[in-house]
Amino acid sequence: MGLLVESLGLKQFRNFREREVSFSPTTTILVGRNAVGKTNTVEALQMLTAGASFRHPTPSQLILADCERARIHARLAGDGRVVDVACDITPQRRQFSRNGKHCQAADMPSSLMSVLFCPDDLSLVKRGASFRRVELDGFGCQAAVGYSKLLAAYTRAIEQRNRLLKDERPDLSLLSAWDSSVAVGGATLLQARVRLFGRLREKILDVYGSIAGGEELTCTYESTVCDDPLALSREGLAERFLARLEEARSDDLRRQQTTVGPHRDDMVFAIDGRDARSFGSQGQQRSIVLALKMAEVLVSEDVTGSRPLLLLDDVMSELDETRRQSVIEFAQSGIQTVVTTTNLGYFSDELLGRSKVVEFGE
Numbered sequence: 001m002g003l004l005v006e007s008l009g010l011k012q013f014r015n016f017r018e019r020e021v022s023f024s025p026t027t028t029i030l031v032g033r034n035a036v037g038k039t040n041t042v043e044a045l046q047m048l049t050a051g052a053s054f055r056h057p058t059p060s061q062l063i064l065a066d067c068e069r070a071r072i073h074a075r076l077a078g079d080g081r082v083v084d085v086a087c088d089i090t091p092q093r094r095q096f097s098r099n100g101k102h103c104q105a106a107d108m109p110s111s112l113m114s115v116l117f118c119p120d121d122l123s124l125v126k127r128g129a130s131f132r133r134v135e136l137d138g139f140g141c142q143a144a145v146g147y148s149k150l151l152a153a154y155t156r157a158i159e160q161r162n163r164l165l166k167d168e169r170p171d172l173s174l175l176s177a178w179d180s181s182v183a184v185g186g187a188t189l190l191q192a193r194v195r196l197f198g199r200l201r202e203k204i205l206d207v208y209g210s211i212a213g214g215e216e217l218t219c220t221y222e223s224t225v226c227d228d229p230l231a232l233s234r235e236g237l238a239e240r241f242l243a244r245l246e247e248a249r250s251d252d253l254r255r256q257q258t259t260v261g262p263h264r265d266d267m268v269f270a271i272d273g274r275d276a277r278s279f280g281s282q283g284q285q286r287s288i289v290l291a292l293k294m295a296e297v298l299v300s301e302d303v304t305g306s307r308p309l310l311l312l313d314d315v316m317s318e319l320d321e322t323r324r325q326s327v328i329e330f331a332q333s334g335i336q337t338v339v340t341t342t343n344l345g346y347f348s349d350e351l352l353g354r355s356k357v358v359e360f361g362e
């Protein structure tokens with residue numbers, strides 16, 4: 001079954017001086033008017049599970065105004081185990097720990113992963129490719145061992161190469177050295193990403209079929225390096241990537257940025273053969289995002305053997321009745337879920353009866 005969140009403690013975190021929240025093993029609904037700290041609570045849960053926040057704050061932004069430090073901690077329990085996870089925040093840094101021992105942010109998901117669904121996600125299909133890459137990489141950092149290190153190393157190498165491309169007269173031998181480093185790191189990252197994408201795709205198609213039966217969804221990873229990154233060995237892919245960087249060199253020098261590589265790839269959805277970005281209705285685009293989020297939950301379970309925590313921040317008001325029902329039914333299939341809302345009217349009496357309701361701002 002895996003670990004569940006039993007309780008959360010917030011000290012001088014965001015708008016909270018001190019707050020404790022305990023959670024149901026099934027559904028917990030955080031209810032309250034605007035700006036009372038519901039999303040802040042979800043953010044703390046995400047930090048203690050995913051090791052990162054979807055808002056990408058600086059440490060100072062996490063600390064209650066006029067205070068010097070903050071602490072968030074959660075007790076996870078299940079399978080006869082108890083794990084205490086925490087994050088101590090100063091204006092300079094975040095220090096994560098598990099059972100009192102320091103650890104890296106990237107280690108947090110190994111206790112419990114989480115999948116967050118918030119209103120911004122609803123436009124994921126039609127937004128720029130970078131948002132879809134961030135989604136895939138954010139999931140990869142939790143679900144695949146070593147993914148966050150690969151991503152960080154590749155991002156650094158691309159930043160260095162781009163910095164060199166911006167020089168007035170770039171040193172070409174240095175550029176070749178960066179090409180090799182980008183190609184080797186990029187090939188490893190690309191294969192990890194495409195492997196993960198393949199696992200997600202299978203589930204996305206299944207789930208989409210159940211939400212929007214009758215429509216045929218296709219989901220493709222579009223690589224700027226080669227058509228099928230998994231058809232080559234890692235070394236073969238690195239060579240291919242190096243050749244692509246050399247082909248693109250004059251263009252890159254002119255544009256002062258690296259134009260090929262996993263940082264320029266995309267995840268493309270099509271319904272009945274037509275690109276969902278431009279042809280999908282808003283409802284279809286939202287169903288794709290729902291299917292993607294549910295797929296992340298299902299793949300997490302396949303990878304870790306236990307279900308992740310599902311965080312639904314303020315999405316109920318954004319979904320129509322059918323899609324709201326799909327999310328609720330999915331969450332009811334044994335997934336610990338935390339939902340925020342300003343209005344309990346979105347939930348049936350039956351669901352309210354089975355859920356724990358926590359009031360904020362009372």
Ligand SMILES: Nc1ncnc2c1ncn2[C@@H]1O[C@H](COP(=O)(O)OP(=O)(O)OP(=O)(O)O)[C@@H](O)[C@H]1O
Nearest residue numbers: 014015034035036037038039040061062063064065
């Ligand atoms: N570091 C901080 N110190 C003090 N207050 C903060 C800090 N960071 C955020 N806040 C406050 O937290 C509040 C926002 O909280 P949050 O985003 O959790 O709202 P919410 O309850 O989810 O509301 P909504 O329903 O509108 O989404 C704002 O009033 C904001 O000013």
